[in-house]
Amino acid sequence: MTTDTMISNIDPEILDTLDARASEIAQGASVDSKIAALLALGSIPIALGALAKDAYAQTPAAVLDVLQFALLLEHLEAEFYTRAVAGAGLIPAADLALFTRIRDHENAHVTGLQGLITAKGGTPVARPAFDFTAKGALAGFNFTGAGQYATFQAVAQAFEDTGVRAYKGQAEFLINDKPALSAALSIHSVEARHAAVVRKLRGQKGWITGNSRGDLPPFTQGVYDGEDNGTQATVVITGLPGAAANGGINAATEAFDEPLTKAQVTAIITPFLP
Amino acid sequence: MSERPRLTIPDAGMLGTARTRRDVLKMMAMGGALVMLPSAIACSDDDDNGGLTGPGPNTGNAVTIDFAKPGDVGVLQFAYALEQLEADFYTQVVNNFSGSTAFSAAEQAILTDIKYHEVLHRELFKAALGATNGFTLTPTYGNLDFKNRTAVLNAARDFEDLGVAAYNGAGQYLTVGANLTLAGKIVSVEARHAAVIRDLINPKSADFAPNAFDDVKRPATVRTAAQGFVVDKLTFANPPATFANAPGTNNTTG
DSSP states (O other): OOHHHHHHTSOHHHHHHHHHHHHHHHTTOOOOHHHHHHHHHTOHHHHHHHHHHHTTSOOHHHHHHHHHHHHHHHHHHHHHHHHHHHSTTOSOHHHHHHHHHHHHHHHHHHHHHHHHHHHTTOOOOOOOOOOTTTTTTTTTOOSOSGGGHHHHHHHHHHHHHHHHHHHHHHGGGGTTOHHHHHHHHHHHHHHHHHHHHHHHHTTSOSSOOTTOOTTSOGGGGGGTTTTTOOEETTEEGGGSTTOTTTTHHHHHHHTSOOOOOHHHHHHHHGGGOO | OOOOOOOOOOOHHHHHOOOSHHHHHHHHHHTOOOOOOOOOOOOSSOTTSOOOOOSOOOOSOEEEEETTSGGGHHHHHHHHHHHHHHHHHHHHHHHTOTTOOSSOHHHHHHHHHHHHHHHHHHHHHHHHHHHHHOOOOOBOOTTOOTTOHHHHHHHHHHHHHHHHHHHHHHGGGOOSHHHHHHHHHHHHHHHHHHHHHHHHHSTTSSTTOOOSSOOOOOHHHHHHHHHTTBSSEEEEESOOSOOOOOSSGGGSOO
16 A cells, blocks of 8 residues: 555544644644654654644643633532522522532632642633623523522533533543543543432433433523434444343433533533623 | 544454554554443442442452553453443342332332443443453342342442542543543443432432542552452453542542
């Protein structure tokens, strides 16, 4: 096989990645000396393989970007639950322990991420002045009174399900920074616990079936789009042995949570940003 | 941040045999492979779970999980072992509903859903690993009474918490981004299970999530806990030498 024919079979996406990586290198990003040597020798297919793997090597700046994005989400959640727990007559006494625990966790996540960012030489993003009426979609919502409790719970579910998907989408960008990855994974599963218990409290299943937003308002559909994916690692889940007797397509989608990209998450939270 | 192409995890055949030049190139270029992480079993070293310990260890077949296998296969095998245990556990739970009043209809529906999820996780790993890298474990639960609500829920809690900690701890050993994402797709569902089980045990309490940062456990720690519930002898070859812990006072030892 010639080099040309091999290159003609490369995924355009991979070439795009390489192109982006080449730009990073040109801007001074470090490149493994062995890869540089391979490139110098003109060993394109080998260098290509090595570079493609190297493309996963995220720069410190990229890791900081992920952590800052996570911090923004945690600020949103922390502010939301802090105001809710303090809200006059909002949360009934029976449910207060549950939401107080979530509030405390989100505040701990903020503190933890700020520490990680600072340790890496970054300046943690400040907490914005959030708009919890979502630019009018939740007109009048101000964390006050029992009449707003259902709205609060619904937004809580949307935030938590979004948080799970957001961390999941960013994990791969931390693949070469193990301490940051472990921290993110450790938070990710806690967000999933929050999501499940809020869903259960609201009378929903703890897991997401298909791309159903359940009884949430239409403007939250983006939180669930794509959750109906039934293929994992090229395997069609409903085609696995015993799948039909084990919940079929509903279970096939419930059994796997799906990631969201940064752009998708940003679109979801934008109504709550200043 | 830039979007990145998602490498899909190959199916069983792809582990051994790339079917097209495109596949070959993808495997070469991306370091292609599979994998995931552990999920789990009952656990004893955690002060916030029930300290469940199994009847093992044992004298059955030796099952060796080799972390040096290329393409994240060792981590995938680790996950497969744990998913086999979880799937079997919930299958036993569901099979014991008949003639028992231990669980309400709503609780049976929850436990049945979880059984479905765990069986599908197991079958995905089985298909992905194929005959060459697969193996079948024989679980054992000692005198666990599957018709006792408290005993079953406490065991389920421990299995789920260990599963979450196992995936969280093994994520750092994955080398392919798509594999890390796939592991993430499973671990959050395990965490959902853990929270729901914990809420069945102590409804509307703060127990659903004991810590702001979930446990991140070393594979060896998870293996020790899992071994108690497997007839076969679980062995690691070339286990990871390094371990990156997460923040949190509960994460002091891994």
